[in-house]
Amino acid sequence: MKLLEFRGVGKSFGGLRASDDVSFSVGDGEIVGLIGPNGAGKTTLFAMASGFLPPTDGEIWFAGRRVDGQGAAQICAAGLVRTFQIVKPFGEMTVLENAMIGAFLRHPRRDDAAEAAMKVLRRVGLGGREHQVARTLTLSGRKRLEVAKALATQPRLLLLDEVMAGLTTVETADMVALVLDLRRTGISVLIIEHNMKAVMQLSDRIVVVHHGRKISEGEPNAVANDPEVVKAYLGEAHA
Template sequence: MTMTGKLLEFEGVGKSFGGLRAIDDVSFTVSENEIVGLIGPNGAGKTTLFAMASGFLKPTDGRIHFQGRRIDGFDPPRICRAGLVRTFQIVKPFGEMTVIENAMVGAFLHHPRPEEARELAAAVLKQVGLGGREEQVAKTLTLSGRKRLEVAKALATNPKLLLLDEVMAGLNTVETAEMVELIHSLRASGVSILVIEHNMKAVMNLSDKIVVIQYGKKIAEGLPAEVANDPQVISAYLGGEHVA
């Protein structure tokens, strides 16, 4: 833990793909025990920020620190071992494997003995609401179940910071409320959260802080109520019905 309690820091981060500037001078932090919502229109650059933080892409410029240590340029396994792990927007479990075998893949990171990995995987599955489904074949899960399994696979790596990419996309109202409850419980267990989400009601109710990205630039950052009433954000993304 740093003296400031900052866990993840983006400092003037930029990313170019040829002539396209996908991310331009973005800076913000995620502190310990915090849930931060990352929002913006499709194509704004949110997933690119996730990819850079988790090691799948290297920034063109700027720096990324995790727990006070510079990590941009590290590969994904090294970043995952350090305690920063992401989920993916399109969930792709190992379909022919059982639910617990999927979760064990993450558990093996710190627990190479199969019996220990299985014990941890079972505990994580119970935590995400998949207890009792350990032997179910993963491809037979509902969308909600597959999203929970995606979270379980990440949790099994024992993260300090979890990057969630649209874990509520495609869920109905009840399933969304359950996912919000799950994310709150993860924070209560000591995991900080950075979440990309298009469900505005859910992300505003969930997050301690909102960061808004448009065309690769940060256009707003603050408490959910402040961001929801920011004219630039309303114009760019939220729409007038969210002002109230």
């Protein structure tokens, strides 16, 4: 079953075409990698899917309903939520309070939200740090908190934007294990990632965008050997 669908989606900023006629889907229970050089339009696709930007043209469908044109709050309530490449926790609040912000979506009572948030924190490896002030976390801790805030909304589909950027090899391996665990519990994932080893390990399929257009889609090994993908990443001399 297709959970998320981009149907000929485009986005223009004045004369700049950030996305152009992009079509692909994420299936229920699937992990899809979204890759491409810097400036390829990956985060713009995330912003449109999650309601932060309206597409200029095309349609976006989630769980059988058209969602382009809806606000971020509506789309989040429907079960689609994103993280951000630049992590910005509420710095003076505790780790628990940060996670509770997401939990309040499904749990209006404070005690219930706190209980749900604690479960999420333990799941992402932040158990025992719930009373720590968020700004004092390491980069790895802030990345995990970013995921926790999103998970606390109880999504069906999680859009992860470079959650492994800047992490050590060990921290990256832990994040890979976390993403795989999310899928095992029924959460679908669309992930933007520049760590090719990690994205190849995680993804059932990979979609490649370049200059706003989709240039390849398929299983990881096939995409890695696609001449158009090699050319996009390494230039004409390597095509």
